[in-house]
Amino acid sequence: MQMIFNRLLLSFLVVVLMSPSCRSAEAEKYSTAPISNQGRKWRIGYLEAGPYINYPMNLRALTAAFVELGWMESIDLPQQQDENDTRKLWKALSKNAKSRYIEFPADAYWSCNWDDALRKKTRTEILVRLNQRKDIDLMLAMGTKAGQDLATNEHSVPTIVLSSSNPVRSGIIKGVDDSGLDHVNARVDPTRYERQIRIFHSIFGFRKLGIVYEHDTPDGKTYAAIDDVEKVAKELDFEIVSCHAPFSNVSEEEAQKAVQACHRQLAPKVDACYITVHRGVSLQNMPVLLKPFYERKIPTFSQVGSREVKHGVLMSIARADFKYIALFHAKTIARIFHGAKPRDLDQVFEDPPRIAINLKTAQMIGYDPSVDILGAADEIYETIETVKSEK
Structure with a gap:
């Protein structure tokens, strides 16, 4: 088994390091050095369908990438009580960002609180502004639904889609090598979940x-990468044991309770669990979510990344706080x-093929990682962090 792991990791490294994109030459024609918009600042807007843990992390990392490229001065963004909230971050950027080249207007931020009616209204509002006021030079569409709303021929403002589970399957872009719209670019990692x-x-x-996901919507299946999981399950001959937990048009509390119930239901039936993207999964409720798996000595893997490993999931792919992804987006912009x-x-x-692992979780479930596993780990946590609820 260990030899198989080593071969897999080596093959992923070869793919990442030795497979240049066919569009790299086109990108190299254009500089990434700071430049003004004919003497004025480039104005950047932001849309999300609702708060989610990855969104603030992506926004912070993108800010740091702009600093690294020289587009803005270093800035101390406020620490958050709510791990999902980007509104305060945007407010701080709007007020405190020092740059001769870019700005983040306070009124160019939209979050729809996962409300479909508000999302529809907001989309209309943004399109009117992009087409009539024309005072936004680039839009950040954070997440799958935001990407779906702005990847349209109803406007022509450059749009960067970030943190989308699978922009091809969700219909945001035409394909891996072609967004299908001149003004749209969405980061893709085609085999990430596989x-x-x-x-x-x-x-x-x-x-x-x-695996827990919303069974009855295309978005639920996309977020959980069900097609990818099913493909690998067929090849490797393992069974997928799923549980339905709604996240659309329900409160965050209802989503959390649904995931908790699913984890209690799944723990006696499985010998591993894939923790996927879901509104019911947060750092605050991680202890209660993972308890059934701790008790049954079940290994867990986070689809989202190492931050959940830091808070008790056994392992994931290390993502270096989104640094490299953010730099990719910043250079694109x-x-x-x-x-x-x-x-x-x-x-x-x-994503670079490196592992994040929590040794405290490993100890709790009776797993002793080999030297090779530890050698492949960029991030090793020896404790389980907890986040206090605001309630």
Whole structure:
């Protein structure tokens, strides 16, 4: 089993390091150096369908990437009580960002609180502004639903889609190498979730994999990468044991209770669990979510990344606080401001194949990671952090 893991990791490294994108040459035509918009600042807007843990992390990392590229001065963004909230971050950027090149207007921020009616109204409002006022030079569409709302021919403002589970399957872009719209660029990692499941299986050889998602919507299946999981399950001959937990048009509390119930239901039935993107999963409720798996000595893998490992999930792919993904996006934005067409720039960026692992969780479930596993880990946590609820 360990030899299989080593071969998998080596093959992923070869793919990441040796497979240049066919659009890299086009990207290199355009500088990433700071440039003004004919003497004025480029104005950036932001849309999300609702608060989610990855969104503030992506926004913070993108800010740091702009600083690294010289587009703005270093800024101390406020610490958050609510791990999902981007509103305060945007407010701080709008008020305190020091730059001769870019700005983040306070009134160019929209969050729809996962309310479909508000989302529809907001989309209309944004399109009117983009087409009539024309005072926004680039939109950040954070997440799948925001990407779906702005990846449209109803406007032509450059749009960067961030933190989307699968922008191809969710219909945001036409394909991996072509967004299908001149003004749209969405980061893609086509085999990311397949790689996650393969690495997880190479280590534990599970026969029954638990997974929680919203069964009755295309978005639910996309967020959980069900097509990818099913593909690997068929190849490696393991069973998927799923549980339905709604996240659309329900409160965050209802979503959390649904995931908790599913975890209690799955724990006796599976020998591993894949923790997927879901509104019911947060750092605050991680202890109660993971308790059934701790008690049954079940290994868990986070689809989202190492922050959940830091808070008790056994392992994931290390993401370095989104640093490399954010730098990819920042360079894309810089090239667009230099005249590149978003559609012509690279969309593919694969997560470096390094592991994050929590040794305290490993101890609790009786798992003793080998030297090879630890050697492949960029992030090793020896304790389980908890987040206090605001309630």
